[in-house]
Every structure is written in structure tokens, then in C-alpha cells.
Amino acid sequence: MIIAIDFDGTMVTHEYPNVGRDIGAAEVICSWVNKGHQIILFTMRDGRQLEDAVEWCKKNKIPLYGINENPEQSGWTQSQKVYANMYIDDAGINIPLKSDKSMSLRPFVNWDEIKIIFEEMENGNRIFGDTYLHKKEVTGIKR
Numbered sequence: 001m002i003i004a005i006d007f008d009g010t011m012v013t014h015e016y017p018n019v020g021r022d023i024g025a026a027e028v029i030c031s032w033v034n035k036g037h038q039i040i041l042f043t044m045r046d047g048r049q050l051e052d053a054v055e056w057c058k059k060n061k062i063p064l065y066g067i068n069e070n071p072e073q074s075g076w077t078q079s080q081k082v083y084a085n086m087y088i089d090d091a092g093i094n095i096p097l098k099s100d101k102s103m104s105l106r107p108f109v110n111w112d113e114i115k116i117i118f119e120e121m122e123n124g125n126r127i128f129g130d131t132y133l134h135k136k137e138v139t140g141i142k143r
Contacts, residue, residue: 001085002070003032004042007053009090013104017049019056021103024111026060032118038065042082042089088114 005011011029012020029039041064045053050067057064065071070083077083088109090097096113120126 002038002040002065002083003086003088004040004070004082004084005029005087006089006091007041007043007045007056009106010088010109011053012056013108014106015104016045019052020108023098023103023108025109026062028111028115028118029062030060031115033063040064040066040068040070040082040084042068042084042087 005025008014008016008020011023011025013023014020033039039057039062041053041057043050043053054064054067066082068082073079073083088095090107090109096110096117097107098110099107117126
């Protein structure tokens, strides 16, 4: 599965233009990569700030499949929208957030909850949009 992940407020706390604090993303993301999933860094950062985000990923041993692009999609579309099976962004609906004023003035992604959601998907106990880690019948529709 291809997973596009935002950076500020999602992989780290909001501290733009600086790199924010660790919020537990690296460990979870690395476990996904070890299972064969591909990660796209999907961020508004550019220039030096983008380089800082990429460096953070390298430092945390997160191999990136793409940076603000899916490297294979140009073969079948010219759309600027990055194709992925899943998007994780602190601005997304139903993304679990955590508020800890000692770490950040703004809420950030709760990776303990994301990990649980992903495990439920892997076990076939949760549906995420049109992405199924285990094909199964849902409401009579075969996926």
C-alpha cells in the first residue's frame, strides 16, 4: 500500500519553519515500511524546509518512496494530485489528534491511535475508504 503522510503536525509537532518535536510517528511508519508499505512525504514545505523534513525522515530511517509525488503515476496521469491508497494529515477528517500544551500549542496526530486503526485494518476489522488490506464482502459489495 502507498501511504502519503503530511509532515508538520503529523510526523512532528507544529514548529514550522523549524522541525517540530518527535510524536511517535517514526516507529509506526518504520513498522509499516518493514511490512512492505511505501511512504510518500506529502507536505507544503519547499526549499530548505523541505530538505529539513527529508533529512528528518532519513535520520529516523524512514525510506521515502516519493516526495510530494508518486514516482509511478506520471505513466498513467498528468494530474498533480498525489496518488496514494491512504493519506494521513492532521487536517484530515477523523484523524485522531492529541493535545499536549507542553509539547505544542496546536494539536498533532496521535500515533498510538493511528497504530491501532492500522492494525484493525490489517486484521480486516476496519474499513478505510475504498482501501482494504484484506479483501472481503462489505454490505454485499465485493471489493
